[in-house]
Amino acid sequence: xxxxxxxxxxxxxxxxxxxxxxxxxxxxxxxxxxxxxxxxxxxxxxxxxxxxxxxxxxxxxxxxxxxxxxxxxxxxxxxxxxxxxxxxxxxxxxxxxxxxxxxxxxxxxxxxxxxxxxxxxxxxxxxxxxx
Amino acid sequence: xxxxxxxxxxxxxxxxxxxxxxxxxxxxxxxxxxxxxxxxxxxxxxxxxxxxxxxxxxxxxxxxxxxxxxxxxxxxxxxxxxxxxxxxxxxxxxxxxxxxxxxxxxxxxxxxxxxxxxxxxxxxxxxxxxxxx
Numbered sequence: 001x002x003x004x005x006x007x008x009x010x011x012x013x014x015x016x017x018x019x020x021x022x023x024x025x026x027x028x029x030x031x032x033x034x035x036x037x038x039x040x041x042x043x044x045x046x047x048x049x050x051x052x053x054x055x056x057x058x059x060x061x062x063x064x065x066x067x068x069x070x071x072x073x074x075x076x077x078x079x080x081x082x083x084x085x086x087x088x089x090x091x092x093x094x095x096x097x098x099x100x101x102x103x104x105x106x107x108x109x110x111x112x113x114x115x116x117x118x119x120x121x122x123x124x125x126x127x128x129x130x131x
Numbered sequence: 132x133x134x135x136x137x138x139x140x141x142x143x144x145x146x147x148x149x150x151x152x153x154x155x156x157x158x159x160x161x162x163x164x165x166x167x168x169x170x171x172x173x174x175x176x177x178x179x180x181x182x183x184x185x186x187x188x189x190x191x192x193x194x195x196x197x198x199x200x201x202x203x204x205x206x207x208x209x210x211x212x213x214x215x216x217x218x219x220x221x222x223x224x225x226x227x228x229x230x231x232x233x234x235x236x237x238x239x240x241x242x243x244x245x246x247x248x249x250x251x252x253x254x255x256x257x258x259x260x261x262x263x264x
Contacts, residue, residue, distance in 0.1 A: 070191050072227030073164070073200040103224045103247070114193050121191035121198075124225075129159060130183035130218035131211030131232075 062086040063111060068119040071101070075119070092120070132255075133164060133202050133229075134262040139172060144233050144240060146174070147207035157184045159206040163192055163199035171199055182210055183218070190225070203260075205231035213241035215252075223247060229260055 065081040069092070080095040081087070087095070089111050096104045108125040143160045150158040156179040163171045171194075177186035184206055192199045204223070208216070213234035215223075223230040224247045232243045244255035 070198065070200070072190070072225070073202075074227075102249070103226060106221075106224075110187075114198070116193075116196065117198070119191075119198075121189070121193065124188045124190065126185055127188045127204075127222050128183060128185040128218055129157070129206040129216075129222060131157070131208035131214070131216040 060088040060090065061111075062088055063092070063113060063120060066118070067113065068117065069096070069111075070119050070121050076101070132259060135162065135170070135203065135260055137261055137263045139170060140242070140261055143172065143205055144207075144235075144242075147233050148235060150179075151207065151209045154179075155181050155209075157181065157207050157209060159184045159186060159204070161188065161201055162203035162205070164202045165197050165199045170202075201225075201228055203229040203231060205233065208232060208234045209236055212236035213243060215243070215245070220252075223252075229255065231260075 064086045065083055068075045069078065070076070076096075076099070078095060078099045080098055089109065092111055093104050093109050096109075107127070110123040110125055111120040112123065113120055139162070146160065147158045150156055158179065159175065159177055161173045161175060163173060165171075171192075173192070175186040175188070177184050179185070188201065188204065190201050192201075204225075206219075208214075211234075213232065213236070215232060219230075219232070223245070226247055226249055228246070230245050230247075234241045234243075242257055242261075244257065244260055245252045246255055247253075
């Protein structure tokens with residue numbers, strides 16, 4: 001990590017993940033895969049199994065209310081949570097959207113608990129840019 | 132509105148140019164701020180190519196017991212040039228965050244900035260967010 005004084009009185013820090021950047025280029029699909037069509041043997045059961053393998057059921061971490069949620073440097077004032085009730089990430093996202101935070105509607109937020117402040121902090125998974 | 136130092140932005144655009152020259156890919160940098168106003172530039176783990184970049188974005192980072200909040204999300208374009216793409220539009224809808232786009236396709240450095248207000252994008256002028264000298 002390196003630090004230097006920036007020109008507006010801010011302490012500027014560079015966090016050192018630069019060397020951990022990974023470049024991922026999708027390998028070309030094999031010809032056999034690209035041209036594969038479903039055979040008559042691929043019934044609904046086969047399809048269901050394939051779907052299950054592609055998206056295995058995962059157990060979401062749960063967080064028991066009360067907790068704070070931090071977003072844009074603020075602790076959000078939210079309604080809809082019940083004391084003592086555990087909430088999954090999907091349920092927390094739903095409460096956020098119901099409270100007008102529609103920016104979380106079409107993204108996949110993950111929540112991590114900061115025990116020191118009893119605060120959930122948010123990570124947006126798979127945020128994409130392109131041009 | 133928080134101002135980013137010209138020094139910090141220069142480091143970011145130098146990194147963006149280096150990434151394109153060395154790897155022909157886009158790049159992305161996140162800027163965080165703590166309670167005392169210090170800034171941190173963070174280049175997250177990402178997948179990238181000449182036309183896209185993708186990563187997880189932590190809106191708050193806990194580091195050494197301090198909370199650092201995301202204040203800016205900057206990325207580069209090299210093929211498309213200095214304009215927001217539809218993918219950008221779909222992924223830049225967090226209120227309170229400054230979104231920045233850097234391009235040098237046309238032979239000179241171009242920075243564009245904007246914010247999402249919950250309904251639409253508001254363009255932000257360079258001198259509103261960058262402190263020079």
